[in-house]
Amino acid sequence: MKSGIPIEISGLSKQFGHVTAVDDLSFTVEPGRVTGFLGPNGAGKTTTLRVLLGLVRATAGTATFGGAPYRDLPKPLETVGAALDANFHPGRTARSHLKVYATAAGLPPARVPAVLEQVGIAEFADRRVGGYSLGMRQRLSLAYTLLGDPGVLVLDEPINGLDPEGIKWIRGFLQHLAQDGRTVLVSSHLLSEVQQSVDDVVIISRGRLVRSGPLSNLELDASPRTIADSPDRLRLAAALDQAGLEYTEGRNGFIVVEPDPGRVGHAAFVGGVELSALHRLRSGLEESFLSLVNGETNALADDEATPVVVDGGEV
Amino acid sequence: MSVIRALASEFRKVFTTRMWWLLALLLVGYVAFLAGGFGAFLGWAVENPDAAANTGNTQLPPSMRLAPLIYSFASSIGYVFPVLLGALAVTGEFRHKTLTPTFLAEPHRSVVLGAKFVSELLLGAGFGVIAFLTSVGTGAAALAAFGLDTELGEPDTWALVGRGVLAMALWATIGVGLGSLVPNQVAAIVIVLAFTQFIEPILRLAASLNDITATIGQFLPGAASDALVGASFDSIASVGAAESLDWWQGGLVLLAIGVVATLIGGATTWRRDVT
Numbered sequence: 001m002k003s004g005i006p007i008e009i010s011g012l013s014k015q016f017g018h019v020t021a022v023d024d025l026s027f028t029v030e031p032g033r034v035t036g037f038l039g040p041n042g043a044g045k046t047t048t049l050r051v052l053l054g055l056v057r058a059t060a061g062t063a064t065f066g067g068a069p070y071r072d073l074p075k076p077l078e079t080v081g082a083a084l085d086a087n088f089h090p091g092r093t094a095r096s097h098l099k100v101y102a103t104a105a106g107l108p109p110a111r112v113p114a115v116l117e118q119v120g121i122a123e124f125a126d127r128r129v130g131g132y133s134l135g136m137r138q139r140l141s142l143a144y145t146l147l148g149d150p151g152v153l154v155l156d157e158p159i160n161g162l163d164p165e166g167i168k169w170i171r172g173f174l175q176h177l178a179q180d181g182r183t184v185l186v187s188s189h190l191l192s193e194v195q196q197s198v199d200d201v202v203i204i205s206r207g208r209l210v211r212s213g214p215l216s217n218l219e220l221d222a223s224p225r226t227i228a229d230s231p232d233r234l235r236l237a238a239a240l241d242q243a244g245l246e247y248t249e250g251r252n253g254f255i256v257v258e259p260d261p262g263r264v265g266h267a268a269f270v271g272g273v274e275l276s277a278l279h280r281l282r283s284g285l286e287e288s289f290l291s292l293v294n295g296e297t298n299a300l301a302d303d304e305a306t307p308v309v310v311d312g313g314e315v
Numbered sequence: 316m317s318v319i320r321a322l323a324s325e326f327r328k329v330f331t332t333r334m335w336w337l338l339a340l341l342l343v344g345y346v347a348f349l350a351g352g353f354g355a356f357l358g359w360a361v362e363n364p365d366a367a368a369n370t371g372n373t374q375l376p377p378s379m380r381l382a383p384l385i386y387s388f389a390s391s392i393g394y395v396f397p398v399l400l401g402a403l404a405v406t407g408e409f410r411h412k413t414l415t416p417t418f419l420a421e422p423h424r425s426v427v428l429g430a431k432f433v434s435e436l437l438l439g440a441g442f443g444v445i446a447f448l449t450s451v452g453t454g455a456a457a458l459a460a461f462g463l464d465t466e467l468g469e470p471d472t473w474a475l476v477g478r479g480v481l482a483m484a485l486w487a488t489i490g491v492g493l494g495s496l497v498p499n500q501v502a503a504i505v506i507v508l509a510f511t512q513f514i515e516p517i518l519r520l521a522a523s524l525n526d527i528t529a530t531i532g533q534f535l536p537g538a539a540s541d542a543l544v545g546a547s548f549d550s551i552a553s554v555g556a557a558e559s560l561d562w563w564q565g566g567l568v569l570l571a572i573g574v575v576a577t578l579i580g581g582a583t584t585w586r587r588d589v590t
Contacts, residue, residue, distance in 0.1 A: 057588060076422055077419065085412065087412035089328075089411045092332055101419075101420040
């Protein structure tokens with residue numbers, strides 16, 4: 001078991017000139033769990049991570065690992081592994097790239113072949129990185145994060161550019177790391193991309209915190225609905241009115257504000273209406289995520305705090 | 316300890332890419348061509364003074380010693396290569412965006428820049444050794460072919476070689492300073508080439524025309540380098556008796572330029588946000 005330490009972001013702000021990239025952001029990332037750091041492009045995710053890693057200076061606030069800023073960690077690579085972008089000197093081989101930084105951090109040379117093996121690029125280790133595919137670069141940046149066998153991992157969009165096999169691999173990989181007790185923070189602009197891998201979510205929009213907590217809470221939040229359709233929609237509408245159920249009409253039927261399809265079916269039965277479709281609305285997680293993010297955007301853009309009604313769930 | 320590790324990492328960075336030996340190869344070719352060629356030309360001119368005079372060249376002063384002049388081509392002409400090596404060690408990190416892994420492995424940026432300064436000082440000395448092996452090898456061969464004194468037995472010759480190696484080492488640190496001031500790789504290369512091949516020679520020539528400017532002109536890096544090494548084609552070719560610093564003063568001027576440029580770069584571009 002690795003002893004992961006928490007990541008603590010407190011009152012963090014960063015301005016680039018007149019642009020506010022991060023605005024009074026506070027959240028905590030717990031060890032032993034995979035935390036998804038989510039938000040649309042330009043929400044301030046990368047800036048937050050770069051401040052956390054001491055690459056960008058904060059305008060205000062703090063970002064620490066168990067209370068210590070990155071530059072004060074006695075053995076940074078053995079405490080935190082970070083993959084921010086897949087940039088390398090194109091003329092260096094993967095093995096040389098890792099050796100350069102293993103040397104700088106005083107890590108044993110045997111770590112280099114070990115991590116190359118771990119991310120599955122050992123057979124390409126002596127090729128120049130200039131010829132690598134995006135997927136291989138992503139794996140090499142992951143290899144870098146593992147060099148010091150750290151208890152904390154910070155990964156910025158690690159799934160970008162991976163093929164389906166690579167995505168499957170990284171999902172298992174993240175879970176495996178968290179099961180070891182490590183702190184894993186992984187950013188993404190798509191909830192669906194990390195939904196299967198994360199335990200907790202931190203959602204930001206326009207540099208501000210929108211929501212943080214377990215993913216399961218977000219799932220409960222997604223208002224559950226039922227889809228019902230009938231060859232005779234007028235009569236179905238009447239039956240739903242009769243039962244006092246609220247609904248909106250969509251392309252593929254009625255979206256009924258009722259989590260239990262059984263109750264909708266009962267209403268139709270009572271009204272003597274033939275049903276052609278009756279099912280629960282598919283996971284509203286992504287919609288819930290989008291409405292959180294967009295709601296925040298709208299609230300900032302103008303003062304109408306209208307919740308965005310998403311009926312993308314019609315399938 | 317982290318200083319030693321940073322230093323080892325910087326050496327590894329240089330030797331795991333191809334730039335260092337490409338530059339070393341160019342340095343050897345350039346110095347061999349000029350030292351050998353010029354040695355042969357001077358040898359021929361000494362043997363055939365009349366013919367040489369007929370070509371319009373002024374006759375060489377009889378007291379002039381040819382061997383040190385030819386050997387010093389290694390630094391007086393080859394110094395641009397350690398400057399490029401030093402500059403590329405810094406600008407390459409910006410260009411390939413490798414500052415991120417570098418600063419993650421060693422978050423104390425001044426340690427990284429200090430390691431670049433020291434590693435390039437040593438690599439510049441290595442370039443100096445290579446350059447003087449070349450200039451002494453080809454130059455002495457050319458002189459010997461015309462039966463002229465190679466002066467290889469003179470302690471002065473080897474003292475010149477030693478000072479030349481030191482000059483090459485200091486030039487590499489000037490490259491580090493320049494790279495940290497001008498992180499854009501293309502801009503840095505253009506500045507190195509334009510300044511060393513064009514601007515400074517003109518400035519030195521212009522400065523030598525007047526006593527006051529001549530005093531200032533001796534602090535130009537190329538002039539300081541020639542003062543340090545002690546013999547150079549430029550200092551002989553330039554019109555008028557341009558004043559020259561003592562060899563150790565020349566060395567201190569080069570060192571000061573490298574240190575000051577690196578300190579300013581370290582306090583400005585090197586401290587910027589890495590995005």
